[in-house]
Amino acid sequence: MRFLLCNRDCQISGGTTYLLMLAEGLLAAGHNVTLAAGAGMVAERFDQLGVRRLFTVGGPLSSWVVHREAARNRPDAVVYSSRGSARDLAASVVRSTGAVGVCVLQDHVKSGGEAAALCEADVAVALERPIYDQAIAAGAPAERLHCWPRPVMRASRVDPNGAEPNRLLWMGRMSGNKSWSAFTLIEALPAIANRIPGVEVSIVGSGSRARRIRQAARDMNQQLGRDAIEVRPATNNPLADIRRATLVIGGGYTCLEALYNGRPAIASGFEWLGPVTRDRIADAYDQHFGDRSAGRTDAAGIADAVCEVHQASAAGGLHRFQPRPDWFPVDHTTLGHAEMLGDAVEAIAAPAALCLA
Known part of the structure; x- marks a missing residue:
């Protein structure tokens, strides 16, 4: 499947880190991944993974660039945060392409806009149980809201004996x-x-x-x-x-x-x-x-x-x-998270494709 990830920029933040981990898992699962985001230190990490990047700077020009990319390559799913300037752009791409909209909630719901975004998304993902519970209380539809653990990269070279003393x-x-x-x-x-x-x-x-x-x-x-x-x-x-x-x-x-x-x-x-x-x-x-x-x-x-x-x-x-x-009571592997997301997107996209056929 083709995934379009939307973020304001590639600066170091929890949201950017999540998308980086997600991208690693999606690529490992054999999916195609494009990131639409502005500049930032983490851009190099996306490049190293092999993620295709669209540089955005905000405003009408970025909207045109992202919509043109979406029209050409028709993403199966668009992933975006429940808050931030990229949310509205991602939602408009979902509406124009018919892609599955995936809204990710990394922190507690703090505004009516976030609650509305969760309700509109085809798939909503809360990364912790307390966040999930609050999202339900804010009106997020339980049938579309999932609680999945945060993906975490694991490096086999990090071992207990490799640290510098003290x-x-x-x-x-x-x-x-x-x-x-x-x-x-x-x-x-x-x-x-x-x-x-x-x-x-x-x-x-x-x-x-x-x-x-x-x-x-x-x-x-x-x-x-x-x-x-x-x-x-x-x-x-x-x-x-x-x-x-x-x-x-x-x-x-x-x-x-x-x-x-x-x-x-x-x-x-x-x-x-x-x-x-x-x-x-x-x-x-x-x-x-x-x-x-x-x-x-x-x-x-x-x-x-x-x-x-x-x-x-x-x-x-x-x-x-x-x-x-x-x-750890849950699977934090990037591949495990990506597979859960892929299954959720496929469950929505497949019936829609049959209806169009």
Whole structure:
């Protein structure tokens, strides 16, 4: 089948990451994939996968480009987010071509426009159970709404023994709402260094607070008398940084991706959840790995959490924090997600084709 993915741009975000994972799975399943989106760092990753890209800049010109592409190649399905500027464009392509419209809801319904988009879509996908439940409450038709796990890339080269000793990784968006734990981790570093000699920290991300985070890191390095913290821009290859780390700190997709690739993780996104263990995996899913938890912690709390995982490793008890495949109650593989989507689209497209015949 031919899939057209629509997004505002290729900047690093949860929505772009989802489409990248979906594209990998769709290609592995033998489908044809085109992405209509603006520029951004993740564009290179789509190119590496072999996704055909249409460059869009917004406005009437982009609408003309995408509609022309759709008229020429007649996509079987158009995939788009429930929010964002690409939603209306994608919906218009669905109406003009008769393609199956697939609306993806990655977060809670926040507007009437989102609720309407879910109701109009042929297939609606919620990526978590709490999101699914809220979408139903907002009026999304249950017969067209699916709850599927987020697809996650897995790299076989990421192994428990491949990390650099005592390397912590904080990865996330350096915005006002998510940067708090980066600042708090920097503040906690003296206490961590007292208990983990030689500890090093990589802070990776971009956003409005990046300059302030870099300054805080420089000040802390000066206080410690060594370059204990490195701050780098967001990367389009997060698994390379995950491979280096013994412990990953992040929320949402970052935390899930680290765990799914065998790295111990501390869930800290908009809020704080703490170290993820098998006993806490259900809570981690429910709170989207720290993005919907209740409250934050302070420097002492982060220091204690980091040292708890480190001490367990030193004492041979890392198995409590070391993720295993049986931790995950659902299939996060990109191919599995793509196959579910393909089946749902085919179930709608096949009867429609018979009617036209």
